[in-house]
Amino acid sequence: MTNLAIQELQELTTQSRPWFFFMGFRKPHLPYIAPKRFWDLFEGYKFKPPTTRISRSLRRFKPFTREDTQYKRKTPKHDFIKMAKGYYACVAYVDELVGRVLQTLEESGKKNDTIIVVTSDHGYHVGEHGFWAKHTVLENALRVPLMIYDSRVGSGTSHAPVELLDLFPTLVDLAGLDASNIQPLDGVSLKPLMNGSKQWVKPFARSYWRFGSQFFKSKRSMRYRYVKRNSRQTALIDFKTDPDEKSDLKKKRWGIYKKLARASMMKSSSSMPPDFKPDQPAFYKSGFSLVPT
Incomplete structure (x- = not known):
């Protein structure tokens, strides 16, 4: 896919008209398949299984995962090392592939005329809290990289809370396009933050x-x-006192909890699909575990 993307990019950069180009890498999704040299990068590296465990206050409510997961069960160390090595090998592999694409843009001479965004649709657990993959609403699964390059904007970092919904209005704004005929959007432009x-x-x-x-x-x-x-099930995490998201602190931070609970999740109910029914009962698969045994 990378070779095809490079070929397409080489053709696009010869055009005089504006263009939009998107490509997505499946890795580092399972299965962990990457050339051996990327596995070799982590040979001998001492991966340490995460010690973060969910407290009883959070296990009680199970507010984070789609399954009735065995929270107390630990991943065997040999399994963790093998899977962690595979994950990071795939990350290193994708890093090189992204570099090849960006090198093509650099060689075309069009880098400074191009807005570049590198991001992901979700994060990933690598054994944290006893989980693997993405099936939670914890920081490991929700937080994603977001890097935006525009030669007209200086470098910097922002820690403000933003969403992937903000990408479209941001790109429209940076491209100087007229968005007056676009229906109201839930996202907002990140250009002010970039400036x-x-x-x-x-x-x-x-x-x-x-x-x-x-x-x-x-x-x-x-x-x-x-x-x-x-x-019904709710919880509050305080990242200042509990950065590893181990405990539900809503009883100790009741004022903050109520304020966030009452805050609107969206600008308009039309943002949700027509078949959305938030009060449907939840059903769980008995005996299912996301944690390797």
């Missing part, structure tokens, strides 16, 4: 995840995360 603005309109980043009859919501501010599963 160093300290005034940001989003108090938190919203995340949604639906699996069958189960629906998960997350509101992540700079310090807190409020999570809700269907219509």
Whole structure:
């Protein structure tokens, strides 16, 4: 796929008209397949299994995962090392492939005329909290890389809560396009943040995840995360005192909890699919575990 992408990019960069180019890598999804030299990069590296465990206060509510997971069960060390090595080998592999694409753009002489975005649709657990892959609304599964390059904007980093919904209005804004005929959007342009603005309109980043009859919501501010599963199970995480998301602190931070619970998740109900029914009961598969045994 990378070779085809490079060929397409070489053709696009010879055009005089504006263009948009998108490509996505499946890795580092399972199965962990990458050339041997990327596995060799981590040969001898001492991977240490994460020690983060979910406390009883969170196990009780099970607000984070689609399955009735065995939270207390630990991944055997030999399995963890093998899977962690595979994950990072695939990350290194994709890093090289992205570099090849960007090198093609550099060689075309069009880099400074191009807006570049590198991001992902979700994060990934590598044994944290006893989980693997993405099936939670914890930080490991929800937080993604977001790098935006525009030669007209200086370099910098922002820790403000943003969403993937913001990408479209950001690209429209950076490209100088007229968006007046576009219907109201839930996202907002990140251009002010890129220009160093300290005034940001989003108090938190919203995340949604639906699996069958189960629906998960997350509101992540700079310090807190409020999570809700269907219509009953809720929790509050304080990242200042609990950066590993081990405990539900809503009873100790009741004021913050109520404020985030009442805050609107969206600008308009039309943002949700027509068949959305948040109060449907949740059903669980008995005996299923996401943790290798």
